[in-house]
Amino acid sequence: MGEPRDVPVEFGVSKLVIEDVSRVFPPVHGGHPVRALEPTTLTVGDNDFVTILGPSGCGKSTLLRLIAGLDTPTTGKILLDGKPVKGPGPDRGMVFQSYTLFPWLHVADNIAFGLREKGMPVPERERIVAQWLDNIGLRSFARHFPKQLSGGMQQRTAIARALANDPAVLLLDEPFGALDNQTRSLMQELLLGIWERDRKTVIFVTHDIEEAIFLASRVLVMSARPGRIKADLRVDLPHPRHYTIKTSPEFSALKARLTEEIRVEAVLAAEGH
């Protein structure tokens, strides 16, 4: 619970180490194998908010799925807190682009899902769920089914569901991609607010440049397929960030630079297909 500061927080400890990780998908029907991710080496510091920016099909989601353990790297290894990642686990919470709330569970039970799997006693579980319902402003929707919620509300619940589990790293795969612009802005502020309070290590995949800058303390730009990291920028905008920062000169300068980086890749990706 660090108080908001104007200087970037210290990133002394590396939380997540990715060493020479690549992913090649085997060929289907006599085609060529697909090199989704070139050997990538990357270190993510504790409490860092990293956004991974890239055109569609650049392997950014592949990288995230490898970290989550939902996919296995072809080469290399991934270490979380010094321990190798082998398969998915509750220490790496994930929010997906598609709506993945369990449709048969109420909002409250969705948030409690991971705690239940852990075998946490009911009173403690209820306390944490109530806390998260407040954090995402959905207290009065606790007994609603996902189908009765808007897309934004569903993704808020999905974030709460992942964070209630208290993971070491929070992974988000274009979580706001399907939302309208206004809702998306509000969701960014909500997520950033949560991060400014808890300083959880976050890796956030997006193709939206503004989103990548606004949220991040560090932006990684990925190249078109085969994907690799081609730029690594710190974002030293002060916290707490207000949405008005999006019109500041510093923000615009970063945006101009990243637009250039991304444009080259987008052109390459477009030519490649």
Add this chain to the structure above:
Amino acid sequence: MKPLAPISSGARIALGILFFVLFVAGWAYATFGGFVSKTFLADPLTMLEEGWLLLTKHGFLYDIGITIWRVVGGFTLAALVAVPLGILMGAYKPIEAFLEPFVSFARYLPASAFIPLLILWAGIGELQKLLVIFIGSVFQIVLMVAVTVSAVRRDLVEAALTLGARDRGILVRVLIPASAPDIAEILRLVLGWAWTYVIVAELIGSSSGIGHMIIDSQALLATGQIIFGIIVIGVIGLISDFLFKWANRAMFPWSLA
């Protein structure tokens, strides 16, 4: 009429009833008008009269009760075996690889063709009737449940994995609840088929039940009774279908829009 355009519930009910009215009217026209011999097709009034006599004088209610018990009994046995098996097949690919080819073959075996064999094995008692329905239903349920379970959205399973669910948690708290409404719908469908098997089972080697009454009536050329028996089956089927739908709605409110 526009494609897929909805209609009001009043209009839906009225149109549904209209078809029944037209159907009975056509039947009445053919029989009262003398276009069809009374020997082969009774008119609607005779059918009602004979049906009333069946119910009041010939203990037809008992036959109805027996038939319902056979359907429900055989179907319940089949569901108790088939639903867990189907879930395991859908969830675990080795089990699927082991059982799927045989079940796919077995479900094309006509249940009615087993009747002579079942009479040899189990006699002409209740067990034989239950087994006909069991054989007719069990393989269908297994296969359809297996398909439903293996089609559970993969991203829900992945979400559960990242929340710390392990094998058992995935099965019990994701795959089963996710497919439960579809499984209930499968049971409703197969129960409808079970009704056709029971009558076949009762046509041969039986001394009670709706099917037995129908065979008896054939010897007497009592076509009114036969039609009454057929209509009773239809009405019971309609009621059980309605009850099933109602129960599914009550149990799975989340699956409705």
